[in-house]
Amino acid sequence: MINAVGREIPEEILKKTGKEPFKGAYVYDNYEYTKAAPKARTMMDPKRSKLVENIHDVLVKCGIKDGMTISFHHHFREGDYVVNMVMEEIHNMGIKGITICASSLGKANDPIVPYIEDGTIVGIQSSGVRGKIGEAISTGKLQDLAIMRSHGGRVRAIESGEVRIDIAFIGAPTCDEYGNMRANGGKSDCGVLSYAMVDAQYADKVVAITDCLVPFPNIPASISMINVDYVCVVDEIGNPAKIATGAAKPTTDVRKIMMADYCTQFVINTPYFKNGFSYQTGVGGASIASTISLGKIMEERGIKMGLGLGGITTPMCDLLAKGLIDKIVDTQDFDMGAIESIKSNPNHIEISASEYADPFNKGAYVNKLDFVILASLEVDVNFNCNVVVGSDGMITGAQGGHPDTAAGAKCTIVIAPLLQGRIPAICTNVTTVTTPGETVDVVITDYGIAINPRRQDLIECMKGVNLPFCTIEELRDKAYAIVGEPDPVQFGDRVVGIIEGRDGTIMDVVHEIKQYEFKD
Amino acid sequence: MIHPNKKRLRRSMMFLNCQKPGLIKDPYIYKPDSIMLDLEDAVAENQKDAARYSLYHALQEIDYRGVERVVRINGLDTPHWKEDIRVCVAGGADTIRIAKTETAQDVHTVEEHVLAAEREFGRPEGSTLLMAALESCKGVLNALEVCKSSERLIGIALSGGDYTKDLQTVITGTGVELQGARQQMIIAARAAGVQCWDTVFTNLDAMDVFEKECEMIKMMGFDGKSLVNPRQIAVVHKVFTPTQKEIIFAEKVVKEIDDKKAKGIGVFTVDGKMIDIAFYDGAKRTIALAKASGVYEGDL
Amino acid sequence: MEVKKAAVAGTLESSDAQVTVEPGNGSIELSIESSVIHQFGKQIRKTVLETLDRLDVKDAKVNVVDKGALDCTLKARVECAVYRSNDITENLPWGGVIK
Numbered sequence: 017m018i019n020a021v022g023r024e025i026p027e028e029i030l031k032k033t034g035k036e037p038f039k040g041a042y043v044y045d046n047y048e049y050t051k052a053a054p055k056a057r058t059m060m061d062p063k064r065s066k067l068v069e070n071i072h073d074v075l076v077k078c079g080i081k082d083g084m085t086i087s088f089h090h091h092f093r094e095g096d097y098v099v100n101m102v103m104e105e106i107h108n109m110g111i112k113g114i115t116i117c118a119s120s121l122g123k124a125n126d127p128i129v130p131y132i133e134d135g136t137i138v139g140i141q142s143s144g145v146r147g148k149i150g151e152a153i154s155t156g157k158l159q160d161l162a163i164m165r166s167h168g169g170r171v172r173a174i175e176s177g178e179v180r181i182d183i184a185f186i187g188a189p190t191c192d193e194y195g196n197m198r199a200n201g202g203k204s205d206c207g208v209l210s211y212a213m214v215d216a217q218y219a220d221k222v223v224a225i226t227d228c229l230v231p232f233p234n235i236p237a238s239i240s241m242i243n244v245d246y247v248c249v250v251d252e253i254g255n256p257a258k259i260a261t262g263a264a265k266p267t268t269d270v271r272k273i274m275m276a277d278y279c280t281q282f283v284i285n286t287p288y289f290k291n292g293f294s295y296q297t298g299v300g301g302a303s304i305a306s307t308i309s310l311g312k313i314m315e316e317r318g319i320k321m322g323l324g325l326g327g328i329t330t331p332m333c334d335l336l337a338k339g340l341i342d343k344i345v346d347t348q349d350f351d352m353g354a355i356e357s358i359k360s361n362p363n364h365i366e367i368s369a370s371e372y373a374d375p376f377n378k379g380a381y382v383n384k385l386d387f388v389i390l391a392s393l394e395v396d397v398n399f400n401c402n403v404v405v406g407s408d409g410m411i412t413g414a415q416g417g418h419p420d421t422a423a424g425a426k427c428t429i430v431i432a433p434l435l436q437g438r439i440p441a442i443c444t445n446v447t448t449v450t451t452p453g454e455t456v457d458v459v460i461t462d463y464g465i466a467i468n469p470r471r472q473d474l475i476e477c478m479k480g481v482n483l484p485f486c487t488i489e490e491l492r493d494k495a496y497a498i499v500g501e502p503d504p505v506q507f508g509d510r511v512v513g514i515i516e517g518r519d520g521t522i523m524d525v526v527h528e529i530k531q532y533e534f535k536d
Numbered sequence: 537m538i539h540p541n542k543k544r545l546r547r548s549m550m551f552l553n554c555q556k557p558g559l560i561k562d563p564y565i566y567k568p569d570s571i572m573l574d575l576e577d578a579v580a581e582n583q584k585d586a587a588r589y590s591l592y593h594a595l596q597e598i599d600y601r602g603v604e605r606v607v608r609i610n611g612l613d614t615p616h617w618k619e620d621i622r623v624c625v626a627g628g629a630d631t632i633r634i635a636k637t638e639t640a641q642d643v644h645t646v647e648e649h650v651l652a653a654e655r656e657f658g659r660p661e662g663s664t665l666l667m668a669a670l671e672s673c674k675g676v677l678n679a680l681e682v683c684k685s686s687e688r689l690i691g692i693a694l695s696g697g698d699y700t701k702d703l704q705t706v707i708t709g710t711g712v713e714l715q716g717a718r719q720q721m722i723i724a725a726r727a728a729g730v731q732c733w734d735t736v737f738t739n740l741d742a743m744d745v746f747e748k749e750c751e752m753i754k755m756m757g758f759d760g761k762s763l764v765n766p767r768q769i770a771v772v773h774k775v776f777t778p779t780q781k782e783i784i785f786a787e788k789v790v791k792e793i794d795d796k797k798a799k800g801i802g803v804f805t806v807d808g809k810m811i812d813i814a815f816y817d818g819a820k821r822t823i824a825l826a827k828a829s830g831v832y833e834g835d836l
Numbered sequence: 837m838e839v840k841k842a843a844v845a846g847t848l849e850s851s852d853a854q855v856t857v858e859p860g861n862g863s864i865e866l867s868i869e870s871s872v873i874h875q876f877g878k879q880i881r882k883t884v885l886e887t888l889d890r891l892d893v894k895d896a897k898v899n900v901v902d903k904g905a906l907d908c909t910l911k912a913r914v915e916c917a918v919y920r921s922n923d924i925t926e927n928l929p930w931g932g933v934i935k
């Protein structure tokens with residue numbers, strides 16, 4: 017069946033998953049449903065301890081068995097040790113058929129690939145995967161379909177009961193013996209624990225894993241003891257050097273700075289750029305440069321941001337410190353500056369992934385965004401974006417909050433250099449659709465800027481603005497004139513994964529990768 | 537006939553290594569006035585041949601979108617320059633930058649081979665322009681004869697690295713070691729009616745010093761500067777862009793002179809300043825620069 | 837043109853291609869490895885074969901390791917390798933068989 021972004025979703029996949037094809041970004045608005053609820057076990061005897069000696073014992077106490085679904089968060093990013101540590105023990109115990117439901121998985125988790133190959137792990141549900149796990153999925157080593165969900169979509173899947181988490185493992189930079197977890201302090205500071213909050217509320221068993229046990233009560237807690245079954249202390253939950261790097265130096269790449277300047281000029285010429293506006297940006301060089309150049313104009317014109325949202329980097333915190341932002345509302349910290357800021361600045365506030373982006377709660381922050389500045393591997397002439405599958409057909413990225421913020425923001429801007437080597441970023445058809453074009457308003461490249469024709473209002477307000485506007489087809493044609501017209505990636509027949517829309521429908525499927533063949 | 541591009545705007549002339557495909561594929565994005573595709577110092581001795589094939593196809597197949605394509609060829613004291621000239625002309629380079637020029641004869645030598653190549657490859661005779669880099673004390677002292685050496689010669693460029701070695705000093709950052717050469721060269725260039733460009737500035741971490749240097753050479757009369765990095769382009773353009781005040785004044789001067797000339801008046805005042813016909817060319821240049829910089833909206 | 841000995845041109849940097857030519861066994865034996873093989877494999881092969889054809893190379897082993905080079909770079913690397921295998925660096929036929 018062809019879905020609303022023109023993608024063929026095989027009937028067998030619809031049948032197998034019980035899902036519907038994507039029908040549009042807002043068709044589930046006002047939808048009524050009953051939330052799922054976890055099993056809980058009471059804790060009445062004050063003499064009983066939640067502390068468990070090691071991962072093995074905690075797995076036994078949680079009743080680990082074949083076929084369970086377990087969950088993790090990715091706040092330790094490329095410095096994470098928790099996933100590998102738990103999976104190694106599960107593997108050693110001879111457990112099979114595990115499904116991992118993680119907020120994301122990165123290269124740090126490459127060591128679990130052998131467990132995919134030997135059937136310890138049969139399912140992966142994640143915002144995305146990089147490195148060797150992506151290769152394993154793309155080459156058909158995972159038994160079940162991989163499911164790629166946005167950050168908001170993951171919360172929806174858990175809250176609606178589509179996914180039932182048997183055991184949630186939550187790495188906590190600090191924790192007390194009763195399970196109050198905080199993201200700050202200890203050896204593995206990560207700033208916030210936003211993605212893990214829903215796991216704590218909806219998993220049947222919740223395990224805190226920490227390398228810094230602190231005296232009770234560890235408050236204010238990001239995750240409260242009331243949801244925690246066990247606390248396990250280990251030597252190290254992560255590598256601090258890789259959890260948060262120093263603030264990235266502002267880019268000196270003229271191309272990125274140029275695109276950032278285009279972006280800033282665009283932003284300030286929209287009607288949304290006024291006192292109290294809300295804004296989110298990613299961590300790419302051009303996104304950060306946009307924040308910096310926008311900050312200068314805010315200062316010049318005395319315009320303050322009311323809300324800065326999302327994954328946070330130092331340049332946003334600098335604006336907060338200067339009084340140019342009223343509140344930063346934070347779900348992830350990308351560098352040391354952001355972590356320091358949330359510790360010390362009372363206007364820098366931790367929220368849950370549900371508050372951030374969940375389409376199935378009663379209103380998330382993304383819906384209040386004026387601007388979001390995003391990146392994309394590919395954008396097609398219908399403004400559909402691909403942020404998950406690489407140009408070689410391999411799964412290599414994550415949806416993150418891309419589809420959530422795009423759907424929520426009044427003005428969604430995607431910045432992408434027109435060419436990455438020989439690969440055109442603007443193309444006729446993206447390899448895989450992850451964010452529907454109806455939610456993407458503007459594409460900024462080094463060769464020109466295209467506004468989505470659905471946004472005649474934006475086209476109107478850019479009349480007379482001195483920026484290199486053109487159509488998205490013109491951008492594609494410029495790219496093809498330089499590099500040639502690319503052939504589509506040659507995939508195998510087998511579907512290895514699905515890209516889930518934030519409402520739980522199927523946005524696209526990912527096929528198994530195939531050795532390239534010359535066809536005459 | 538004077539080549540129509542001889543006096544085009546050349547504020548920013550950016551070097552690019554011909555041997556690096558990633559660099560030469562779309563530098564027009566940065567909007568320099570000219571790119572200088574380098575066959576000389578940036579290319580390793582054993583890759584001189586490889587760089588030429590890349591150059592040829594780049595010149596033939598990449599649409600540089602109106603950016604002037606200068607090629608820096610190897611010096612006349614090397615075995616490479618003759619083939620360099622052939623490939624430049626065959627490929628259709630706009631301009632050849634002659635490295636290590638010391639005399640008018642050097643220019644004549646190159647010109648002879650360029651002409652032969654234009655005939656060999658069926659390019660219009662005289663279509664390939666030349667510029668001369670002065671890189672030695674002798675070259676600097678011969679600036680005037682070099683400037684007057686050829687109809688094809690668009691101007692001279694200082695190459696400070698080699699020049700200061702010849703002077704037995706180094707680039708100090710103060711500019712004192714380059715004072716004489718800069719002064720001598722700009723005077724010679726203006727006397728001969730050609731353009732003049734300052735040497736490269738290589739410390740990319742000192743953008744403020746770079747900007748000061750650009751301001752200084754603009755005040756001295758230079759047309760622009762050789763550049764090593766796209767980051768430098770916007771700075772040069774900013775420095776060379778006339779201010780609104782300068783533009784408005786130049787506009788008045790041009791209009792008043794046109795008007796007064798018709799009425800037979802020679803000397804008059806504009807905004808309290810004494811103005812005569814001697815101001816005309818300068819004011820016209822300011823307008824042209826403003827147009828090129830995209831800041832002129834008047835009707836001149 | 838004959839490929840007289842093994843010769844190589846180009847690098848493994850992004851946007852470049854490394855082309856190796858060797859004397860062949862009676863025909864063109866072409867192998868291509870590319871970071872953009874899916875999208876541009878066909879085009880790379882076409883460009884390389886056309887360039888060899890223009891140079892009248894009929895008998896050679898040709899190995900291309902492509903890192904996203906544009907056609908103009910592929911041509912330049914093939915030509916350079918072939919002329920290097922003949923030790924020719926001067927009086928090249930610009931605009932003739934090199935085009």
